[in-house]
Amino acid sequence: MTGYDLKKLIQESSFLYWSGNNNQIYKALVELLNAGFVTNEVRHQDSSPSKKIYTITSSGLAELRKWVVAPPEPP
Template identity: 75%
Template sequence: MMSMMMSINYAILGILSTQSLTGYDLKKIIQDSSFMYWSGNNNQIYKALVELLNLGFVTNEIQMQESSPAKKIYTITAEGIVELKKWVLSTPEIAEIKKTFLIQLAWSDLLNDEELKSLLSAYEEQIKMQIILEKEKSRRGRFSPARSRRELTMWEMIQENIISSYESELSWLETVRNKLGSDFQQ
């Protein structure tokens, strides 16, 4: 039977399946990720690690350091691998669409033409900046396991999915401007 763990727990198990890490290192990886959408705050991560320890899905080892505080290194167990695989094989959830901009746009008839044009331009600039940021993340190849060619391909495709969704949003915004008429063109 599938346990009812939060998906952050599975993200942590997945990351630990690539290498043993400290809670701090896990936090950095999650914060730098574009698709692991948790805030990566210490409470979330350490609460999840305690739960994973209690379930026997991870172990920890205290590593003493001379000039720094001791570190806890977390490692996935065989049971953790089995649980992660069960979750990966489970039916995926359909992505939720949560776009505040669409709610703003729904009531944008309250705005005059200049205000609406300004709103569209501000959103467009945010999207363009996000595309630049994502392309830079992709170029730097932050946390991107490559234990096999297939795994590397999957991580590249995830990054491509993120970039293409922003590019699609930009294209859609251009369509909105076109449908509104020449007064709304850049």
């Protein structure tokens, strides 16, 4: 997915609440990329700007699974 696709998915979700902005998504994607949790591929388009498509890696999936089963952090 692109950063735009991720933001749209979160905004349209009935169970995910987030009121952030695009900068937060793109910063997080860069951090995930640097950590090796996602990869990206640039897709060039003739009539629009190029898109960066992000895909979760096996280590990213393992980290996500670990996070999902971990106890929640206190606010």
